[in-house]
Amino acid sequence: MGEIIDGYKFEQRHGKSRVRVARVWRSQEDGVHLFAEWSVDVSLLSDCVSAYVDADNSGIVATDTMKNTVYVKAKECSEQVSMEEFAIVLAKHFTSFYQQVTTAIVKIVEKPWERCYINGQPHKHGFKLGSEKHTTEVVLTKSGALRVTSGIEGLSLLKTTQSGFEGFVRDKNTILPETRERMLATEVSASWRYPFESLASIPVKRLYFTKMYLDVKNVLAETFFGPPNKGVYSPSVQATLYQMGKAVLGRFPDVSFIQLKMPNIHFLPVNLSSKDNPVIVKFEDDVYLPTDEPHGTIEASLSRTMSKL
Template sequence: MNIVLGHTQYGKAETHVVRVFRDHEPHEIVDYVVSVAVTGDFTDVHLTGDNARCLTTDAMKNTVNAYAKEAGDAVRQPESFAAALARHFVADVPQVERARIQIDATPWDRLPSGGQPHPHAFSKRGSYVRTVTVTDDGTTAHVVSGVRDLVVLKTTDSEFHGFYEERYTTLAPTTDRIMATSVTAQWLHTDTDVDWGKSHDRVLATLSGTFAGHHSFALQQTLHAMGDAIITEQPEIAEVRFSLPNKHHFLVDLSPFGVENHQEVFHADDRPYGYIEGTVRRDDAPDPGPDAFDPGQGW
């Protein structure tokens, strides 16, 4: 029996970097948590402990911080910043064959002042995290944008009935319910010459508008409707992957107190919860490889 070294990768996880742009008024700010992973010619490190080809993870952290200044306008959008970092590691470090950069971007809003947005005072939005994964093998770069923790809820236009029933089924069918979820979505671009901020805003608007306006018979159906609308709106998006946990709201029985409850008072329960995942893609969507999507986002 022979023992061989399989797939390996390593990197620096979760370097938190904040960049302030002071080149004009009002100031701009970006807030990124950046993770770097590389693969390549690192066999000797594992087999013999020879570190001659080992790029230190500390150097990766330093690169992230330095590129937050050196990459200029590319830093303003997480996709272009991730692409610049990935290209650096593949192009400038000979033993790196493939680089994957993941960024969580936290939005900040301007504080109001005198009825106007303040030019250099901000509050963290906190409602969702913008995500990016860029992989680069020296020949092709794949850009996957996304969102995490986007909590959405609608108080009606959601039904769930006609489902398969067996001896353990106790859920009652309903023609009117609260539907809520915390959206994690990732979408693959086929073009890297993109106005990333505009594209991201359009996806969020399409996703949110579809969720709000779609009369749903199941969260799975709404998942498909959101993906279909995103790709139809932006044909350069080839694939959308969703992870949608149910945020259950159960009608509270107030009859013991002589009170009628007409879909007005609910108990919000955090677990256990249904967990719906699915992919909507063009039939000619390219294969970006096994690690283009962030597996930590539910895939």
């Protein structure tokens, strides 16, 4: 909500972005190390209008303090936590410690470090960088109202068959042929919202959000590919996107809303010919030109009819 100042509606917030922090947890029992790297954004809605209109900084929480708080709270997490839990810890601190702060918004992106396996054995302290990123946004007000959103970015999926596109609108500018045999590739970005409306409503389960993230990611991939021995046909990216969102809501009662963005990354059939040689390369569903752009953009969201958005 804005305030009327000098005849203008005025809204403000301030925060610290891209605070990078890495945390190692070392087991004293078996010597196994756990590791996480996060990029944290903190944004505060607070009563500090006087800093803007009167040059009075007495109500401002310095953004440098926010940065330092991220490191302090990471140190205080003596046991491994999911990044959603860490975001909640930060949001709870800022809304409870500072009287003038009415709402804290904490966004985190986790870098996809994965444990290394050497000769089939998990390394105790070795990690390699993966691909897709885990994201979260936590919004917490001083009154205790809570909203938790998790997501995934850069989940690259590709299948070499069982994809087609037919029956679409054709006009004088349409040259795309209809097909029941093409490659389907995309880079999924998904975000899903939990129904928890207060801190007390969050399940008391260790690494609950981490498990949910892994489970949702698996369901998205399983629905895209179909059974490993026979797959599943995709009549369009739109149809596959809908089935993926529907599968997540059907499998997880704790997800109330999901949004999916799935660019159609094209692999174009290659046919090469010349005047002297009419068939240099003849496409037989085997040689493609990979492209990054332009690409199709398809997105949609699904929510339970009774969920509060």
